[in-house]
Amino acid sequence: MSNEKGPDHSRRKERSRQAILAAARALIAEEAYEKVTVEAIAARAGVGKQTIYRRWPSKSAVVFAALLALSEGVDGQSVALPDTGDLEADLKAVMRATAQEFADPSFDRLIRALNTEIANDAVLAAEYREKLAQPLDEAKKARLRGAQAVGQLRTDADLDLVLEVLYAPLFQRWLHRSGPLDAAYADSLVAVTLRAFAP
C-alpha cells in the first residue's frame, strides 16, 4: 500500500539529498565559510544547481539544513546526560566533553557556520530551536529534574536558566575566542552553577 511512487524514485531523491548535505558539510568543514558556494556544493555533490534550488529556497537554507542534519537521529535517549547519581561528576564529564568538541577545527567551522546563519535569520533560528536546541535541552533538563528529586538542585530552579548559566559562558568564550576552553574551565562552570542553584 505504502510507497506510491517507485521505490527507486524515492531512493534516488534521498541519495541526492544526502549527497548535497554531505557536500555542504564537507565544504564548510574544510574551507573558510565565505568560500562555500552553491556552485561548489552542487559540483561536489555531482548534482545540478537546480536540484538544490528545487528543495531549498536559498543558500542559507541548504547550509542550515546540512548543519541541522549533523544531529539527525539525535533524540532524548541518545543525548541524555549520564546519570551516575552524582550530578556534579556527570555535569563535569559532559562539560569537559563539550569543551573538547570545539577543539576539532572541522567541528568548530561547522558550528560557527551554523551560528552565523542562526544569528542573522530569525526563521532559521526558530527552526534551530525547535529541531535541535529544545530536544537537546529537554534531555538535559530531564537529568536536572532527577537531581532536583534527590535534593542535589533547588526545587524551584528555572531549569532553562540553569542550562544557560552552565553553557552560555562556554559558548560565548568559544564564539569570541576570549579564553581557553579546558577541563578546569569546564569544571569551574559546573561548580559555579551548582553553587548558584544549590538547594
Added chain:
Amino acid sequence: MSNEKGPDHSRRKERSRQAILAAARALIAEEAYEKVTVEAIAARAGVGKQTIYRRWPSKSAVVFAALLALSEGVDGQSVALPDTGDLEADLKAVMRATAQEFADPSFDRLIRALNTEIANDAVLAAEYREKLAQPLDEAKKARLRGAQAVGQLRTDADLDLVLEVLYAPLFQRWLHRSGPLDAAYADSLVAVTLRAFAP
C-alpha cells in the same frame, strides 16, 4: 593654533574616514546585513570605492572598523558601572539597561553584524577583544573589586568568570532569540550570579 600635522590634509582624510564609517553604520542599522555593499557605503559616504580599499583590505574590515568606532571614546571612566554601594541594585540597573539596548532594531542589527564578523575571523576577534571587550570588562571588574572589598562578593572569585556568568546567558539568549530579554530575566541573572559568588 595647535595642529602639528598638516591641518587640511589630515582633516580631509579624517573627514572621509568618518563619512565612510558613518555610512557603513547607517546602512547596517537600516538594512539586512547582507545587503550592505561596499558600493553602497561609498555612495552614501560620497567617496570613491578606492578610498575605502586604500584604508581597509576588505569589506569585513570596513564593517568591523565601523562597528568598533561605535564605541570610540569609550574608556574606563565613561563605562564604569554605577556604584551606589549596593552591588545588587547596581548590577540590576546595568543588566536591565543592557537588555533594553537590544530591543532597538538598529542596535540589534549593528551588534549582530559585529558578532558575525568576529565569529568568523580570529584576527578581528582579537582586535575586538583588545579594543572593546577588555576595556569594558576592566571597568566592570573595577566595580566588582570594590564589592569584594566590602564583602559583597567572594574574595577569591575569578572576576572574568563572574562577568561571563552574568552576561553570557543574556548574550546567548539574544543571539539565538531563545527567550525574552526583560527586566525579570535581567534581575534573575544578577540574583544567580550573586548567589554563585556570594562570600
Added chain:
Amino acid sequence: MSNEKGPDHSRRKERSRQAILAAARALIAEEAYEKVTVEAIAARAGVGKQTIYRRWPSKSAVVFAALLALSEGVDGQSVALPDTGDLEADLKAVMRATAQEFADPSFDRLIRALNTEIANDAVLAAEYREKLAQPLDEAKKARLRGAQAVGQLRTDADLDLVLEVLYAPLFQRWLHRSGPLDAAYADSLVAVTLRAFAP
C-alpha cells in the same frame, strides 16, 4: 534540411548574440567611441555582462564583432560592382556612393571605430581582411577582370594595386579629414586610376 542543433537553445543564444551586437552598433553609432562601455552594451541589450564575456574575450573583440556583423550576409553577388559595360561610369558611380556613405555621421563613427580596432590589433586586422575586405575586393576585382577582357584596363595590371590606387586616397582623406569627399574628388580618382592602368 532543418535545424540539426537544438532549436530553442540555438535560438536563445542567437537572440542574445544579436541583441549584444545590435546594442554595440547602436551605441557606437550614436556616441563618442570612448564612451561605449561593456556595461552600456549589456544594459542596452538586456543582457548580463557575463554573457558578453562568455563569448568574447574583451571589449575590443565585441566591438569588432559588432562591426564585422554590419556586413554579414555580404557576398560576391550582393556587393558586385555594377556592370553597364562602361568601366569609367561604373567606377564613378561606386566611388561617388562610397564618398557619400562617409557623410553619414553614424556610419562615419562605426567605420572609425572599426579602423581603430584594426589598426591596433594584428589579429583583428587579419580577421577583418579575411571576413570583410577580401570578399569585397574579390567582387570588385571580378568587375575589373571583365574590363580587362574588353580592353578597358591593362591586361597585366595588378588588380590589388588598382583597387588601392582607387580607394586608398579616399580612405586616407577621410581618415585624416584632409580634404573634401565630393563627387568631383570621386571622379578624379577614377580618372587617375584609369589613366594609370589604361591599356
Added chain:
Amino acid sequence: MSNEKGPDHSRRKERSRQAILAAARALIAEEAYEKVTVEAIAARAGVGKQTIYRRWPSKSAVVFAALLALSEGVDGQSVALPDTGDLEADLKAVMRATAQEFADPSFDRLIRALNTEIANDAVLAAEYREKLAQPLDEAKKARLRGAQAVGQLRTDADLDLVLEVLYAPLFQRWLHRSGPLDAAYADSLVAVTLRAFAP
C-alpha cells in the same frame, strides 16, 4: 641677459616638458598603446601627474604632443625631397625609405598611436595637418613643381592628388597590414603615379 623670466626657471619647465614627451614616446614605442597611462608617463618622467595636466588638457593631448614633437625641427629644408633631376629615381628612393621606416616596430607603434588619436579627434587631426602634414607636403610639392617645370609631370596635375596617389596606398596597406611593404611595392607606386600624371 635676454631671457626675461629666470633662466633656470624656464630651463626647469623645459626639462620637465621634454622628460614628459620623451617618456610618453618611450612608452608608446615599447608597449601596447592601450597600456600607456598618464600615471606611467608621469612615473617614467619623474614628474607629478599635475605637471602633465598643467600643460595639456587630456591624455590624448599629451600623447599627440609627444608624437608631434617626434618631428620637431622638421622644416621645408630638412625634409625636401632629393632632386637629382630624375623624378622617378628620386621618388623611388623616397618611397623605399618610407616603406622601410614602417618596419621598425617602435616607429610603427608610434605612428599607429598618432593615427589613432587623429582618426578619433577632429581637433587633433587639424593640428596634425597644420603642424606636420602640410609642411611635409609642401616640401614634396616643391619637388613636384620642379618636375612639372622640366616636363616630367603634367602641368595641370593637382599636386595634392599626386601625393595621395603616391602615398595613400602605402599608408593603407600599412595601417591594415594588407600586404608587404617592400621595395618592389614602393617602385610600383611610383610607376603608377608617374603613368597617371605623365605629361
Added chain:
DNA sequence: TGATAACCGAGACGGTACGTCCGGTCTTAGC
C-alpha cells in the same frame, strides 16, 4: 643669509569602467 613666494613630486581623492564571481532562474539533452 634669511625670508617669502613660486613651483614641483608625490600621491590621495571622487568617479567610472573594467573583467570576475556567484546567487538564483531557466533551458536543454539525456537517462
Added chain:
DNA sequence: GCTAAGACCGGACGTACCGTCTCGGTTATCA
C-alpha cells in the same frame, strides 16, 4: 519525468586609471 549541466540576468567584488586637489619640500628671488 526528472536529472546533470550549464547558460542566463543581475549585481557586487576588488583593481586600474582618469583628471582634480592638497601637501610638504625644494628653488629662486629679493631683503
